[in-house]
Amino acid sequence: MKITRIDKSRIDQADLENPVFGTQFSDHMLVCKYKNGKWEEPEIKPYGPMSFTPALHTLHYGQALFEGQKAYYMSDGTIGIFRPEMNAKRLNHSAKRMFMPEFPEDLFVDGLKQLVEIDRAWVPKKEGYSLYLRPFMFGSSEFVAARPSEEYIFCVVMSPVGPYYAGEVKVKVEETYTRSASGGVGSTKCAGNYGGAFFATDQARKEGYTQVIWTDHKNHELIEESGTMNVGFVIGDTFITPPLSDRILAGITRDSILTLLRDTDIVKNVEERPIKVEEVIAAAEAGTLKEVFGMGTAAVVSQISTIGFRGTDYKIETPKDGYAMKIKKALTAIRMGDADDKYNWMVRL
Template identity: 50%
Template sequence: MQNSIHQEIDIETSDKTKINDVDFNNLDFGKKFIDHMFYCDYIDGAWQQPKIVPYQPMTIEPSARVLHYGQAVFEGMKAYKDDDGKAFLFRPEDNHRRINISAARLAIPEFPKDYFMEGLTTLMKMDKDWIKPGIGNSLYIRPFVFAIEPAISAAPAQAYRFMIICSPAKAYYTGKVRVLFAETYSRSANGGVGFAKAAGNYAAQFYPTSLAQKKGYQQIIWTDASSHEYLEEAGTMNIFFRINDTLVTAPISDRILDGITRKSIIQLAEDNNIKVDVRRVTVSEIKEAARNGSLKEIFGTGTAAVISPISAFEHSEEVFEIPDQDDAYATLFKKYLLNIQHNLSDDKHGWRYEIK
């Protein structure tokens, strides 16, 4: 149980803004950053004074444990703005809950909810001009925590830094995505950290993903580590399969991230009387559905990507093209989700969080 902590944020404002140097119509994802950043250190068994300062380089020791043992977890969130200038977050308490679940798995102390929410909303209010209105525009928010204690003995650190940095964003993927079903490499294993947003999960994916990219694929859909028979998730996305008019997706587990966009899509499907089967999905089932025409769609979901239709997949040197659908669920759900996030439709589930 976390104690409630009430402590004002120490704020240092930037002398000038960088916003006028940014071309918001031509953004490379994650390359430009807003004027300020939030951080808070964990020292002597307690989280210290939270601070917001100008975005800047920081100094850590070469012996910082994160550089040697990988104690680092992160989250992905977005802020949106409507045409009236109101700014919103989407399900931020879920992100706070999940980063603490990830942190606990890596023996990192949990971050207090009031620090998180106050730091996040204060940062958003300070740099609100970086959140641009309009569908397709957003501010990507990256909370993360890592071990800063200078020590190279193999043990959990005694000091950490929690930070929030933000980057203006457009679409993560443009166009449809082609994927490779994993046959050799694995993303995670039973009892591991696959359910956590641990930095090392993503580092371990880069090499096999680079091999897939050389073959013309943007992503890998990972299979279970023991048999490579079951489809689980992609590198940056949860995965949905539409077989006839039923959506199928793998259940969350200690190998699969509990995606916030994934949960939202399942709820939106139920709201629209679309059947959802949450169950294990085999490679052979999807290949057979592709052959007999019952596989209508595959799409990925995630904060950065939102919803990305998949146009083709390869397995065992066999390529399956997925034809376009006039009634694509991916298109439908993306519209519903973006309309909620941008305050263009009702939000009956209370997902939208206004920054006031």
Template identity: 50%
Template structure:
């Protein structure tokens, strides 16, 4: 049963839209939000009704679980609008599956597909004017879940809130970035929660990223916690390395997020005949390839940025610049154009990844 047919949904429309007050040409990522949000509460072992209501502040007791023990997970997604004014989602069920994988690891309840995917489509249908067409435009979608049971006993919450908020967005990075390879700090460890999108994963990155930024680098390439030799992720993104004409990325693991953009880029690369090698890559291999002139490109991949190109990296106080490559010869540019073309419906979606948000 689709959510549209489910009577256990309430829609409270905003009295007057704020959309006319928004400068869509000068958006700062993640700071402007659409008119409505989706909210659903879990109590007594089951999910309640879905509510779509005006976006706005919420009221909670100071003792709820999320404030003290950090039971919180989220996803990052985008909606796009094509030239026919139709709104599309990109692989939303992959995000739903990963959301539940995160929930399981964080001792939180699973959310059903109807509330997650169909609820999201109902919300988007209401706020579809916030999805702007054109290259680089999208509506960023943030589903999240938090523990809401009051009390400071150190244990999992028995009550939760699932919510989706939407933020109009343009291109995340305007150019290439410089990165620093981590030699001490780690993003995740074996047996931990690195493969989940739990909030603490990201908070733990802020301090070492600040240290890197103080030295003139925008992001950190994270290394494994045990040896600090294995290259794993870049900032909040999966990371790819082009050595010669081979594209290399680390396999997913307990430390590495199973990125939807990552897996999509791998499929696109294979369809283009690009040689793919999913394996562990270590710092010394990167340095050796750079010395031989074989290291051509490094780029990050994630929902917010799609692909973020890297112009060079620092390691042990030395900076290594990457060569300038014409767009037509760049794997990063080719893959980004193909992926965004599928997302924005300017090229054929041969993979069947996009889902239309039907007008109601």
């Protein structure tokens, strides 16, 4: 790995107290180019502009994907990253489906660690704050023809972020717009999945909701995801989340929560199975729908207070000591090094 350090750190101009998500970037970035069928030597160098012609392939044909994860101070003062090898694997899952080259997984993890180490002054020390890591990859050939890019750039940038606070989360069951289809790219973190979702989200916001709950591509009967998060329901004493498929992002937080729930007595039963909107609504009406929450890197869990379905708002409890918060607490304890890391999830610098 080639390393070129910045002449003078920009840290003294940074706002680590009240960072706005994804708007300030640390001193360095990692860049690795793919040319002639292979990855060149990666380079850590000062964060800064790249120059492209307007024929940049990804602007036209959308071979672009990303990952997202966090580095933060653990209780013992070391810096940890949560399950980065899972992000490496998922990046390559996305890459394969988008017909992009896979990036070596050990280099992915090692690159993140070296990059965070060099910019460790950018990891906020306040509780709940972290350095958001954004690995991404895009087609960088410069031609305009509907065939795959021949060159690619893998890059990692980092941005200090504060604790996630979504406010009250009201979601609308989306029955018109579709996020993904079987045989499509819904299980990837390709850029187009996000751009394609903004319109439906905006429609929901105009109706007073925070986000949509995506439903299946065939009949809009099955629940898929909530916004950009996986979604879980506690009905009675059973936790239910839709099963993974090529329509659903394999969330690392989702996987971690399933592991924890199966290993603890927070809920009695854990089910990964298709769940219909009508089952959720029936449970809400019957009073057995205890909690609903999104699961993702940003918030770990994000409690949902309202589900809007065909004009009716169903209210859901968001207790401070309920299922979601117990899960968050258990997961946070592992992340902070305060609980036994029996799954070896933490990678320390």
